[in-house]
Amino acid sequence: MKEEGYTRRRFPVSRACGSLFAMHDRSSPSDRPNASPNAYAGIPLDRAGMRRKDKDWLKDAWASPTARLLPVAKSRNFVTGDADSAHAVAVACGGDWGVEPVFLGLLDGVPHFTVDLTGLEAPEEHPALAGLGRFEDLRAVGPVMEATEAGLCAYARGITWWNARHRFCGVCGSVAAGAEGGHVRVCTNPDCATHHFPRTDPAVIMLVHDGAGRMVLGRNSRFPPGMHSVLAGFVEPGESLEDSVRREVLEEVGLEVTDIRYHSSQPWPFPSSLMLGFSARAVTLDIQTDLEELETAHWFDREFLRTVTPSEEFRLARPDSIARRLIDEWIAEGE
Numbered sequence: 126m127k128e129e130g131y132t133r134r135r136f137p138v139s140r141a142c143g144s145l146f147a148m149h150d151r152s153s154p155s156d157r158p159n160a161s162p163n164a165y166a167g168i169p170l171d172r173a174g175m176r177r178k179d180k181d182w183l184k185d186a187w188a189s190p191t192a193r194l195l196p197v198a199k200s201r202n203f204v205t206g207d208a209d210s211a212h213a214v215a216v217a218c219g220g221d222w223g224v225e226p227v228f229l230g231l232l233d234g235v236p237h238f239t240v241d242l243t244g245l246e247a248p249e250e251h252p253a254l255a256g257l258g259r260f261e262d263l264r265a266v267g268p269v270m271e272a273t274e275a276g277l278c279a280y281a282r283g284i285t286w287w288n289a290r291h292r293f294c295g296v297c298g299s300v301a302a303g304a305e306g307g308h309v310r311v312c313t314n315p316d317c318a319t320h321h322f323p324r325t326d327p328a329v330i331m332l333v334h335d336g337a338g339r340m341v342l343g344r345n346s347r348f349p350p351g352m353h354s355v356l357a358g359f360v361e362p363g364e365s366l367e368d369s370v371r372r373e374v375l376e377e378v379g380l381e382v383t384d385i386r387y388h389s390s391q392p393w394p395f396p397s398s399l400m401l402g403f404s405a406r407a408v409t410l411d412i413q414t415d416l417e418e419l420e421t422a423h424w425f426d427r428e429f430l431r432t433v434t435p436s437e438e439f440r441l442a443r444p445d446s447i448a449r450r451l452i453d454e455w456i457a458e459g460e
Contacts, residue, residue, distance in 0.1 A: 163391035164267060164445035168276030170237070172230040177305040183228055186236035192218035194226070195239050195277060197285045198248035200396070201260035202278040204270075211266035213274040214258040222251075227284050227307030229277065239281035241289055264395060268445040275445075283394030284308070287323045294319055324397060329369045330357035331403040332451040333382060335410060335424070340455060341378060342441075343414070343422035351435075354442035355451055356422075357400070370403050378422045379413030382406060391447040402447045404455070427459045 176182050186192055193215040196203045203214045215237075218226070222240050229237040242248035249259055263282055267275045284307060291310050294301045299314035301321055310321040332355045333341040342353040358373035360366065367385050374382050382405035391400045414422045430452070433439060442448035 163389055163447050163450060164272070165276045165279035165392050165394070166390070168273045168280075170230045170232050170273075170277065170280075173228075174308075177228060177308055183306055186228070187226055187238060188219050189236055190217070190219075192236040192238065193232075194218045195229070195237065195281045196242055196248065196251075196254060196260075197239055197281050198242040198245065198260045200243075200262075200282055200286055202263050202266075202282060203249075203254065203258050204261045204266055204278075205258035206266075208266065209269055211261070211269050213270065213278050214254075216253050216257070222253075225303045225307065227281075227288065227303075229280055229284070232273070232277075237277065239285055241285040243289065264443075264445075268443065279392055279394050283392070283397060284323060286394065286396045291321055295321065325392075325399045326397055327360040327366075328357055328393075328398045328400055329360060329366055329373060329403060330355060330400045330448055330451070331370050331374065331382075331385075331405050332388075332455055333374055333378070333380060333405050333407055334455065336384075336406050338427045338459060339424045340427075340430075340452075341380070341407070341412065341422055342425050342452075343377065343419040345418075346420050349440075351437045351440045352442065353425075353439060354446075354448045357448070359398075360401075366401055366403070370405055374405065374407075377415050377418045379409075379411070379415075380407045381409045383408050388451060389447065393446075400447050402451055404451070427456055431456050431459075 194217065195213055195215050204211045205214050206212050218236070218238055222242070224240050224242065224244065226238045226240050229239055231237070242251065245251060248254070263275070263278050267278065270278070288303060288307055288310065291301055293299065294312035294314065294317060296319045297312060297314050297317040299312050299317060301310035301312050304311045308323060312319045341356065343356055344353050348354070356374055356377050358369065358377070360369045364372070370385050371382060374380050384406040386404050388402035388404060390402060393400045412422055412424065430441070435441070441452055
């Protein structure tokens with residue numbers, strides 16, 4: 126059915142993602158060589174960076190009958206299903222959506238785009254989307270989504286968030302126009318013409334242990350009820366990752382650490398972080414909690430963490446986080 130210059134595609138709920146992911150490898154990231162098993166990472170997407178400067182190619186890709194669009198609104202992704210079986214919904218590209226599309230890349234050769242429909246009063250009622258799904262916070266549905274779907278949704282959320290917050294040049298204040306498929310914003314003031322690129326904020330996240338079966342967990346006031354997690358903090362200018370680990374641990378819980386080891390990384394577009402995972406061994410053991418950073422922090426032994434039942438009083442970090450992976454792998458080391 127044709128409506129307002131675009132083709133509407135309606136997929137049954139059970140096949141909402143079938144058109145999007147039917148051809149690609151649906152294995153989890155950990156099943157693919159050299160891929161990170163962390164959520165939102167390791168997706169088999171060709172970002173096709175060299176194509177972003179080719180306006181004609183992007184125009185043809187957008188108009189392709191096979192191209193797929195993953196809409197975003199108010200930093201929420203368009204999904205279907207319930208909390209136990211959520212799926213991304215992709216619709217046909219093409220036509221004028223009233224906003225500039227952002228090119229995500231090629232999945233098995235198929236162009237994928239996103240658009241930010243935040244400006245619409247009821248984006249889920251857009252003629253191409255009505256009845257197909259709802260806009261949902263990825264943090265609520267990401268843990269139950271298929272790996273590639275979740276990764277694409279995270280990418281779409283992150284790049285649209287950046288574009289929405291960089292409408293103006295940070296140098297001279299003039300309007301900054303989107304370019305290169307939504308991956309650059311260029312100041313429209315010819316005397317400035319500064320190019321702005323997507324920003325990712327590096328943050329270290331570290332499991333601190335004593336080398337004898339205990340680890341540190343802390344609780345931030347912003348966490349959901351009962352949630353405890355490993356320590357984390359942003360990297361500062363002029364600081365190495367190892368120095369950042371030492372500083373953050375000392376600031377948050379007053380411990381000195383050594384034997385700092387890199388683990389893995391995870392994109393965390395909530396809104397724009399790259400989490401860099403580490404472990405570190407404490408050489409001092411007396412926790413002095415900085416109450417401006419944490420509500421509380423304590424040593425927990427491995428056996429307690431292995432057997433504790435999650436509750437409103439105590440639970441571990443969310444399952445899609447690198448924090449949870451660090452914790453789970455440390456617990457498993459003692460088995």
